[in-house]
Amino acid sequence: MTEAAISINQLCKTYEDGKKALDNVSFDVRRGEIFGLLGPNGAGKSTLINILSGMVSKTSGSASIWGFDIDQDHRNAKASIGIVPQEIVFDPFFTPAESLEVVAGLYGIKKSERRTMELLRAVHLDDKADAYSRTLSGGMKRRLLVAKAMVHSPPILVLDEPTAGVDIELRQQLWEYVEELNKSGVTIVLTTHYLEEAENLCDRIAIINHGQLIALKTTPELVGMAREKLVELTLDRDISEESDAVSFADDQFLKAEVVGPRTLAVTYNMDQTNAGGVMRSVQKRGYEIVDVTTREADLEDVFLNLTRKAA
Numbered sequence: 001m002t003e004a005a006i007s008i009n010q011l012c013k014t015y016e017d018g019k020k021a022l023d024n025v026s027f028d029v030r031r032g033e034i035f036g037l038l039g040p041n042g043a044g045k046s047t048l049i050n051i052l053s054g055m056v057s058k059t060s061g062s063a064s065i066w067g068f069d070i071d072q073d074h075r076n077a078k079a080s081i082g083i084v085p086q087e088i089v090f091d092p093f094f095t096p097a098e099s100l101e102v103v104a105g106l107y108g109i110k111k112s113e114r115r116t117m118e119l120l121r122a123v124h125l126d127d128k129a130d131a132y133s134r135t136l137s138g139g140m141k142r143r144l145l146v147a148k149a150m151v152h153s154p155p156i157l158v159l160d161e162p163t164a165g166v167d168i169e170l171r172q173q174l175w176e177y178v179e180e181l182n183k184s185g186v187t188i189v190l191t192t193h194y195l196e197e198a199e200n201l202c203d204r205i206a207i208i209n210h211g212q213l214i215a216l217k218t219t220p221e222l223v224g225m226a227r228e229k230l231v232e233l234t235l236d237r238d239i240s241e242e243s244d245a246v247s248f249a250d251d252q253f254l255k256a257e258v259v260g261p262r263t264l265a266v267t268y269n270m271d272q273t274n275a276g277g278v279m280r281s282v283q284k285r286g287y288e289i290v291d292v293t294t295r296e297a298d299l300e301d302v303f304l305n306l307t308r309k310a311a
């Protein structure tokens, strides 16, 4: 049996003030995958990651990292994971090279086995090796954090909102590096608010909301859950009568909205009808259709639907 990279079992966390941040969460992250942990603000993502890193103590349940229980085999569990924190924390008086050397020292890595320059090159910071960290841009600081998390060559890298405040080009570079790491065998767990990034990068995605796991599926399965489609019709004349739009809504469509004087947006479920059905319904009321656009649901729609239902 191949062991999971991370195994989480009935994990609960209630903070001292009574706030229940995790409510009986169980799931596995498989070895070698890119796993996305999504959820709205305050869902419990950071709490979960902080429990794995040992920064927050759990209330009940269990978790193991690379087969090592976080309570019983704390040292090995910690050695198996590298965490890129949400907040930028670093010592402004160290250079990037020194920062990595300090971390390597903390992990007891021999000087001959350190990979300081290799890591800096990987995150495109080799030309800044000897600059003061305080002179680095926000994006550079974040990339330095990724390098710091990889100093002890852990088999799992966890990135908690790694691209918040990072511009598009740097985000792209960061993801390229993350994908390279993954290809070399590193299991990746990331939390992000950028659903598009999760959709492009992740093999599987878990969604948590109010401390509960509400979905865990492969990315295509999750996107496939979106059975809603939107068709926007431009008609030959103004949709003057309010009753026209309302009656479209009666035709088993999920929503019919007048979005412009001559434009009608209809949302329907692909299992119930199709764009042809929508157009027939409009034509039946005496309108000619001048233009049609359709939009497929994406991960964002699924995410909103699931979190709305669970609210």
Ligand SMILES: Nc1ncnc2c1ncn2[C@@H]1O[C@H](COP(=O)(O)OP(=O)(O)OP(=O)(O)O)[C@@H](O)[C@H]1O
Pocket: 015, 016, 017, 019, 020, 021, 039, 040, 041, 042, 043, 044, 045, 046, 047, 048
């Ligand atoms: N130290 C704490 N004491 C009390 N409540 C806390 C503490 N840390 C977090 N919480 C609460 O627990 C819940 C989960 O927070 P958490 O930071 O894990 O969510 P999150 O999904 O990471 O959100 P975000 O995306 O905003 O970081 C929130 O309601 C939060 O206010």
